[in-house]
Amino acid sequence: WLQLHPLSLYQGAAFPFALLFNYLCTMDSFSTQSRYVFLLAGGHLLALAALGSYAVLVFIPAFCTVVLIHSLRPQEVHRCTFFFQMTWQTLCHLGLHYTEYYLQEPPSMRYCITLSSLMLLTQRVTSLSLDIGEGKVEAASRGIRMRSSLSEHLREALPYFSYLLFFPGLLGGPLCSFKRFQARVEGSSSLGPRHSFWALSWRGLQILGLEYLKAALRQVVSAGAGLRDCQQLECIYVMWSTASLFKLTYYSHWVLDDSLLHAAGFGSEFGRGLGEEAYVPDTDIWTLETTHRISLFTRKWNQSTARWLRRVIFQRSRAWPLLQTFAFSAWWHGLHPGQVFGFFCWAMMVEADYLIHTFANMFIRSWPVRLLYRTVTWAHTQLIIAYIMLAVEFRSPSFLWLLCNSSNSVFPVVYLVLLFLLARRKHRCN
Template structure:
């Protein structure tokens, strides 16, 4: 990151100070507000450089903003742990000499270690401070990391990257969304979204392998700590016929963070508010706002549709046809959402909405409207 690392260090040090001057009852909202204000300012600075100054965003800037977004997760998670009394702040009392040898200094060092833990800032899964502390405390009992799991993760990531290259070669010889016509646009959208998904899957596997190499994600541990780290449940993501299941499984640690931070604390419109906050957290590009708000509506429609059609699946033939149709629908809707979110701009939104690709989300939205009217 080079000089941009200062943008990471400032909120880390500020959050440590905040934890010691704000009461534990209100620390959660203070940490969330200040960290999101800092992150939003950085996102606006990037938008200014990219669109107004027409400057190319360098790799260092991308790494910096990604690390800052993940740091937001860690700071707010620690603040929620303090708010829920899972972590208690040791007050800073006495002179400098007494403070240095006190438990407060040790706790601050642990906070710094947790917030600046580099495998997590590079894209690794999220864990709470308590889990991190327990893993570090027990590290002397483990003689070596799980090399078998690390090797397996790296091998799978290599296979996925190879598959991604093969798919990209095939796409390069096909039409793009700018020149495609009719049903060819659906195929182009699906294959392009597949490239993004393969890239995410391989990165998640490498991130998990890095965590294992650092001594985390112990082998033969099924419950608790390990269960929160499986961001790359590829089988579930690619075989599910429910958008809601895909949403809960996609980047599971971030989904759990959003559920705990926003969804469980909102009494009205929790689903829509959660996705709106996700768009804000991602940077408020036009594609982010459009994509995440559409995602919220489609998840709501997905709940209604499956609840309505479940009693109709009496025979195995009906169940099979229903699963095939809803699986195809889920795959194409997910491709639509990924394209809107990843491409970010108004131009891509217009290309998606003016082609056959918009048929699939519109079908679910019309179903949601019909269910609401029927209920009223």
């Protein structure tokens, strides 16, 4: 009754090894070097099992990143690793474009999983390079590296290789910073068996409930009309139900990824005193399903990635930081037509959200009107997010044209009109 994605099966197969690693960390005989090797070896085995021959597309940039870290000055590391990693990932995405749009063939599932793993590797590479550039992670000076022997070079590079390819974060999961990773590997296990059992049991129940909901909703969606056959108001229901199916799939994957990290000891219960390096789960289902703010939904959707984008792009942009952040997100996802349109629309909706709610908070005082306003904007937010999600997920130009010509386009258009009117009003007031 459960139609599990192959990615979920590989993540599930890694659970015994994650629990074994967490258990071995309680033993004094399991040295720090052994822990790094265990995580690295597990990452190689999982990559070969899940990606097959495509695993080399992940191994090569990980190796090149470590070489660049050991060859460049700390101030140069981020720029070089960023452009190398994004160039490599873009070339791999172009291979998917060639298969889908030129050959008109369905891509290999292993290749799609490889692209997902590459996107996660990009997060770890850029996070590590920024930490080195900002002095949060100390790298050995160039002179010391040149005088070191080969064995010392390998010993020094082992934590970086292990971090980039460690198996709990290879195929999914929230971004784990290098400092947090290093603190976990070099520290003792923070989870008792009883605490770990109940935490994992609760996550297992969440996954089971989400999969039941997804199976029920899939039957409803498959039995109804599609976006090509729907008419007027029926198209709104079709869009919402299809997007809800996508969201349930994401929620289930994120809880599973979080469970794997928790089983290995990298979860939210570890390292609460690390400040900004603290664990940030990808999903906050309650907030995502109840918020009436598109901007809040954006910050809570895939939270660790949102925080990573803020650090890598938003905080480093001098002009139009919001638009640059969403443009980079489209590039990072592969620059499919639906993704370019969807992320540009998303950026405009967030900008409109800020103005609309600022304006509303100035004039709405009575609680009945505020309740009505929150209800209407909640429904509008959910429908706009559903519209964007369908554009991003289906990606193809033909479906994008179909979506834009449907009655569902009225929802983002309303926010675009309000954005234009309120921006002009704000400009006149300034």
